[in-house]
């Protein structure tokens with residue numbers, strides 16, 4: 001973990017309530033897709049954790065959804081603003097387990113960390129399929145960026161306005177021959193994906209957090225191998241260790 005000052009390069013709206021924040025500075029502590037950063041926002045006591053969508057050459061891209069006061073305040077951050085950021089938090093995804101045809105399943109703001117993962121798996125020559133779930137057409141983001149990587153994209157929308165009408169599990173049913181699964185999204189979605197998953201896999205949890213670096217136990221969860229802190233031992237857990 002590293003505390004550093006990053007400068008806002010871009011803060012733009014991508015879809016309904018969804019923004020892309022690009023930051024420049026020392027990103028050396030970020031080593032794996034699926035890790036997250038923790039942003040100190042002026043006027044807020046607790047930092048706000050956001051997954052790394054991608055990083056390269058001293059730049060990190062985050063994608064956030066406006067949910068409450070903190071993320072609302074983030075929309076007003078102008079280009080050039082200096083932000084105090086804890087970088088390199090969490091374990092991230094282990095790419096070595098993917099096999100030849102990894103399936104990535106993301107819902108809403110669980111999708112961004114899967115983009116950085118898809119980019120690296122594709123660079124390794126893997127055939128990547130991504131099932132992306134949204135509520136409706138106006139909330140869709142990153143689908144074109146996944147396609148530009150050469151990833152096969154299956155979109156599921158709850159209202160049927162684009163792609164399959166239904167949930168990400170309906171999209172998963174359309175992919176038969178995957179070798180491994182990576183997923184991130186809200187917990188009810190992760191549970192449904194867990195129930196339908198035919199292979200081994202890794203599940204990333206975006207729990208509410210206190211400190212974000214292992215000190216407060218506020219994110220503790222039970223696993224088959226004892227209690228783990230989602231912020232430090234996760235946010236990525238192996239399918240085989242999850243207790244549901």
Ligand SMILES: Cc1cc2nc3c(=O)[nH]c(=O)nc-3n(C[C@H](O)[C@H](O)[C@H](O)COP(=O)(O)OP(=O)(O)OC[C@H]3O[C@@H](n4cnc5c(N)ncnc54)[C@H](O)[C@@H]3O)c2cc1C
Pocket residue numbers: 036048049050051052063064065066067068069070071072109112113205206207208209235
């Ligand atoms: C490891 C990790 C990675 C994350 N990555 C992303 C990301 O890439 N993009 C993104 O948009 N969000 C992400 N989140 C969620 C993000 O941290 C919260 O949405 C944000 O902190 C809310 O702050 P706020 O001040 O706007 O809302 P608050 O005022 O704190 O809360 C507003 C509402 O949102 C609910 N809420 C707050 N945090 C969460 C949460 N973690 N999960 C579900 N509901 C919550 C509250 O219960 C409340 O109802 C991540 C969370 C974690 C722990």
Ligand code: FES
Pocket residue numbers: 209210211212213214215216217218219220229230231232
């Ligand atoms: S949020 Fe404090 S230990 Fe995880």
